[in-house]
Structure formats: structure tokens, C-alpha cells
Amino acid sequence: MPQQPSPPTLPFELVQEIIQSLNGEDDRPTLLSFLRVSKACWETAAHVLYRTILLTKDRTERLFLTGGEDMAVVTESPESRLVHLSPRTRRALSFIERVELKDIEPEHIYLLWAATTPDTPLFPNARQVCLRHFRGRWPNACQYPQKDVPQDVDIFGHIDLCVEMELAFRYIEYLPVQKYKRVSIHNVWSPRFSMTPYPDEWEELRWFEFYAQTFASKVVQRFDEAEAFLDDIDPDGKLPPLTYVVPTDEWEDLTLGSLSKERGWVPSPTSRIQFTFDSADWRAPPCVVCGKKFDWPQDTVVSYKGAPHTFRAG
Structure with missing residues (x-):
């Protein structure tokens, strides 16, 4: 045959x-x-x-925790319940370029700490990190870890960071980073420099403001707070400027006029503080991580508390 x-x-x-x-x-x-x-x-x-990974509570447990364990136990001793990560798993983690963390709890942060090899980032080649951590509409209910970050732990290396709502930025304190490159903070109400662990160096730092009219009415206060922050961490003016991105140019004249009258400040390419007012010609570039600028563009109808609501940028 x-x-x-x-x-x-x-x-x-x-x-x-x-x-x-x-x-x-x-x-x-x-x-x-x-x-x-x-x-x-x-x-x-x-x-x-594994180029992109979304880490929710369930996915973090499946990846780093033995099955069926009570998370209350993990709070006390995460390393005792940690899955042994094989060389192949750690290699897979090294392929990850973009990480999104969404609504994870302090217990899951402890798991990430326990899985990290000392002095080596857990996600060594991640270049983009997107942090979405708040329950419901407001971030005030966020629960932050009660333990100090181990000194030899780095979760990320050099990253571009995108954070939803300024208060949630506090969470990044517990996800240590070797270096921030471009940082975008969306839906900012009022930067809290004394309460929030902002980076002390960056290649770009931008706030996407939420309400243009409120921002215009308080711009002098915001300007003074930002100047004090920069004087504290960058007295020699070596860092790139920080930028406020405002969702409409409707209040641009009022905003800049108040700064000129109250502080004698006029826009300049060399200023440590910059302002970008968005308009129909889309002057402000989008976030490098999520590709967005404003979650609720001007005159967009969204669902709020079960009823239609027209969001207006002013």
C-alpha cells in the first residue's frame, strides 16, 4: 500500500x-x-x-491567589495564600504593555505586593496604566490600604498614567512606580496638593477640569496653590509645566483676565503653569493612555440617578 x-x-x-x-x-x-x-x-x-490586561477584583484573585480563600485572611497574611508564580507566568507578566486596574480593594493591593520580586517591577514592561477606582459616582467611599508599602516593592517601572477623578489618585501611592512619564487626571474638581501624593517629577502632568465656570471663578486660588506646589518640589523650575485642560473656551477670557488682574500673569510658553481651553477645533490633545479628554462632552445627555441629565461643560 x-x-x-x-x-x-x-x-x-x-x-x-x-x-x-x-x-x-x-x-x-x-x-x-x-x-x-x-x-x-x-x-x-x-x-x-497578554499585551493588555484588565485587573478587577476577581481577575486579581484568579491570577495571584489560591482558589476559595477568604479575603479577610489575605488581609492579614497575603503571602501565605499567594500562588507560586512559575517562571512562565512571570514571563507572561513581562509581556504586558498596558494595565487597567478597576475597583480593586486593599486586599488585592496586598496580593500585588506579595507577588512582587524585591527590587523588580511586577509588570516590568508596562508602559500605560489606567486607574479606575471609585464606587458609584463619587470617590469618597474609596478604601485605602492600612499598611505601609514594603520598601523593596515596585509594581510598575516607567509609565504613562491615567486616573479617573483626582481623589482616586491617592490610590497610586500604594502601587509604587519607578518613574512617571505622562500623567492625565480626568474630571478634576479641585487639586488637593496637601492631601494627594502627586509625583515629584514628570514629563507631562495634566488635569482635565470638570466645570469650566467653577474653574474660572476660582482660578486665582488654583493658580496660587499650583505655584506653591511647584515652589515646594521644583524651586529651580527644571520640571515641565503642569497644565489645566478646560472643556470649553466659553470662559477663557474671564479666566485669563482674572489671572492678569489679580496676579499680573499672562500666558507664555515658558510658564510653569499652562492653560488649554478646548473648543470646536479640539485644541487640547487627548489622554495618551485612554484616548479621552472629557467623559461628558458639552450638551451631552447622560443618565444620572435614573433620569436623563444634560451635561454642560460650563
Whole structure:
């Protein structure tokens, strides 16, 4: 009986191109299958599958915690319930380029600390971090960790950071970063420099203001607070400026006029504090992490407390 010819085999370079063309979310089942084919396929598929990761409470537990444990126990001793991370798992973590953390609790922060190798970031190659941590509409109910961050723990290396609402920025204190690059804080009501652990260095720091009219009425106070903050951490003026991004140019003349009258300040490219007023021509560039500028654009109808509500930027 004649021997049947072997089925044709694709060159591995072509297989790599096929895997790399897949989408980490839409093609997840296919990528999971490729993980089991061979070591070489695992490497290529894992790069695609783990490029972006969303860490919720459930996903953090599944990744770092033994199943079925009471989180109250983890609060006391997270390392005793920590899953041993294999070299392959740690390699997969090194493929992650973008991390979004959403509504995680202090107990999950402790898990991240326990999983971190001393003096080595847990996500060593993450370049973008998006922090979404508040319950409901307001962040006041956020629960912050009650323990001090271990001195040898770094969760991230050099990152661009995006935070939803300024009070939630306090959470980043417990997710230590080696260096901030570009930082965007959305829906700012009033920066609290004395209460919030803002970075002491950055390549770009921007607040996306929430209410343009309120900002215009308090701009002198905001300006003085920002100047005091910069005088404290950057007396020699070596850092790039911090920027207020305002969602409409309707109050631009009033805002700048108040600064000119009260402080003698006029816009200048060399100023440590900058103001960008958005308008129909979209002068303000979007956030480099989430791609957004304002969650509720001017005259947009949203659902608020179960009823339609027209949000106006002014």
C-alpha cells in the first residue's frame, strides 16, 4: 500500500505572522489554543494575549491567589495564600504593555505586593496604566490600604498614567512606580496638593477640569496653590509645566483676565503653569493612555440617578 504523503507544514515565520495578526480580546479562544501547541507558539501567542490586561477584583484573585480563600485572611497574611508564580507566568507578566486596574480593594493591593520580586517591577514592561477606582459616582467611599508599602516593592517601572477623578489618585501611592512619564487626571474638581501624593517629577502632568465656570471663578486660588506646589518640589523650575485642560473656551477670557488682574500673569510658553481651553477645533490633545479628554462632552445627555441629565461643560 503506498504511503500517504504528509500534510503540508506552514513555515513557522508564517505561523507567527498569523498569530500576531490576531486580536487579544476578539480572538482570545484561538490564542489560548495556540498556547498549547508548542513553546514557540506559546511565546508568540502570549505576547498578543497578554499585551493588555484588565485587573478587577476577581481577575486579581484568579491570577495571584489560591482558589476559595477568604479575603479577610489575605488581609492579614497575603503571602501565605499567594500562588507560586512559575517562571512562565512571570514571563507572561513581562509581556504586558498596558494595565487597567478597576475597583480593586486593599486586599488585592496586598496580593500585588506579595507577588512582587524585591527590587523588580511586577509588570516590568508596562508602559500605560489606567486607574479606575471609585464606587458609584463619587470617590469618597474609596478604601485605602492600612499598611505601609514594603520598601523593596515596585509594581510598575516607567509609565504613562491615567486616573479617573483626582481623589482616586491617592490610590497610586500604594502601587509604587519607578518613574512617571505622562500623567492625565480626568474630571478634576479641585487639586488637593496637601492631601494627594502627586509625583515629584514628570514629563507631562495634566488635569482635565470638570466645570469650566467653577474653574474660572476660582482660578486665582488654583493658580496660587499650583505655584506653591511647584515652589515646594521644583524651586529651580527644571520640571515641565503642569497644565489645566478646560472643556470649553466659553470662559477663557474671564479666566485669563482674572489671572492678569489679580496676579499680573499672562500666558507664555515658558510658564510653569499652562492653560488649554478646548473648543470646536479640539485644541487640547487627548489622554495618551485612554484616548479621552472629557467623559461628558458639552450638551451631552447622560443618565444620572435614573433620569436623563444634560451635561454642560460650563
